[in-house]
Amino acid sequence: MARVTYASAGVSIPTAERAKARIKRLARATFTPRVLTEIGSFGGLFALPNGVRDPVLVSSMDGVGTKLKLAFQTGVHNTVGRDLVNHCVNDILVQGALPLFFLDYIALGKMEPETVAGLVEGLSRGCKENGCVLIGGETAEMPGFYTPGEYDLAGCIVGLVERRAVLTGDKIRPGDILIGMRSAGLHTNGYALARKLLFDHAGYRVSRRLPELNGVTLAEALLAEHRSYLPLLKPWLERVRGLAHITGGGIPGNLPRILPAGCGAEIRTSAWEIPPLFRLLQQLGDVPTSDMRRTFNLGIGMIAVLAPADVAAFKRHVRRQGEDPVELGTIVRGARRVVYKP
């Protein structure tokens, strides 16, 4: 098994020296004084901030999933790493945590230095943007596991929150308002279905430009990177009543995870226009609307639950950051599920 420990020196890895140096440089670009590199070797060392009362570590493991097939088809390998970091950042953000560090896992049949460097480039960019250290990782060469030119990419994030600031949704009350933030595309979910519809069913190529998509290629539309909502929401973490990251399962699969007993959610379907890519996908396969809602984010990547009195200020805040927020609906009395209304 090939081993790469970014924080280490002198570890033999079967990578061309130049690519190896590049990978190390990309990881080091994310380092802060909290990384104890000078004493790091087998594992990554991160000095926790002192003075955090009742510190809670929030961690999450995730993979990119079948979005990787688009990277294989296009040869664009330097975006999926950022997808993964942003996905993980959002997953801990919804519990109120800010990222500390990230570790990646890259598995491939045979070491391809340029591909790995591309992956780490995306990881490094995503980490830097989120103030997160790319503290370690493993690049595993596994002959016979992966088709030549293919790989798998997963990652683990660790973040920190004070115990009193953990976001759980327990303050959510009927009458609260649901504000949706836009997604940049499919983010990292629904690619198995999307690829089936576009490539198997409709027979399109990744280079195809469809008028519905304003002239961008299918590859560009599908590789659009998963957004991080950290810069937008960080200043409001103490005031929102709950956050839901809309990933696999869509709004009905994710919003209920933060609803307390006795609370349901009512979403107005007229509140926002579903972006063209999702409409195209639905039309191609005559996909039932309920399947679309359970598979895709349909244009909304993150939902914030707010007390009615905070809505105007929250909207002003996100608009100043260039966000076009959507008032999706309200919290209602009911079972912990989502109901759609026109």
Add this chain to the structure above:
Amino acid sequence: MARVTYASAGVSIPTAERAKARIKRLARATFTPRVLTEIGSFGGLFALPNGVRDPVLVSSMDGVGTKLKLAFQTGVHNTVGRDLVNHCVNDILVQGALPLFFLDYIALGKMEPETVAGLVEGLSRGCKENGCVLIGGETAEMPGFYTPGEYDLAGCIVGLVERRAVLTGDKIRPGDILIGMRSAGLHTNGYALARKLLFDHAGYRVSRRLPELNGVTLAEALLAEHRSYLPLLKPWLERVRGLAHITGGGIPGNLPRILPAGCGAEIRTSAWEIPPLFRLLQQLGDVPTSDMRRTFNLGIGMIAVLAPADVAAFKRHVRRQGEDPVELGTIVRGARRVVYKP
């Protein structure tokens, strides 16, 4: 992408309900009061102990590698998880850290509930034995990525050490003694070469019993689980001058990682007998001794560096735990590398 968050409730995953409940039970079996399950949802929440001065988090990501092929060949899926946990535990132990929690990544083409339950069984057992919480994980269903019946398994560990107790090897001096602890077999390294020699070159089947291996099958010998050296070394972490986990790269690839400038290591080849499995592998392919040393652990899974005055007490301590320690050699003046002497 299928998502499993052990700490969560009500997350839809495409697994038979019984297997899902079993996986959750296996993960919960590792929980301690530090896991804030009642408020966990998108990520795993772990309350850090208070009162640790200058806490340093030590993290490591790793995969099982091609040892997994043995699990595929034999249908034994409940040991590789423990291999992985123990490997990760050792990787942070050598920096003085004790494990807090672990997250796994399982990727397969199509969800096989029994296989996944087997994997989590091994992970859970490994975590419990090391006092480590299996706080989260991701099970990714990726059609077209993996051969039916195959999968990949990786994991990330996070541990804690006080800054003043970080083990770096900087206290190592010429004259210090190298004590080797036994490995249980190949641990998790060298499987690509071992499989080539045994199955391609010699044409053996996994069920083959060879007289050299005392009547156990090749499958049993090769699936022998990676040992955790935590129980053995925990009481001595403040007294050892350095620890090296012997993984890919063998002793020459791993011991130099902890040697300070001006220190080399001299290993006496007569100090221990290389176990039969490694001798068999070498004979089958007439493998050069230097390749054997750089690929396999050759019977030594962990090396402790001790001041001469501590050696007798250390040996007594490990012998009381059933260990048969090997006095491998000494630290000498020199470049940071390993020299073998008869």
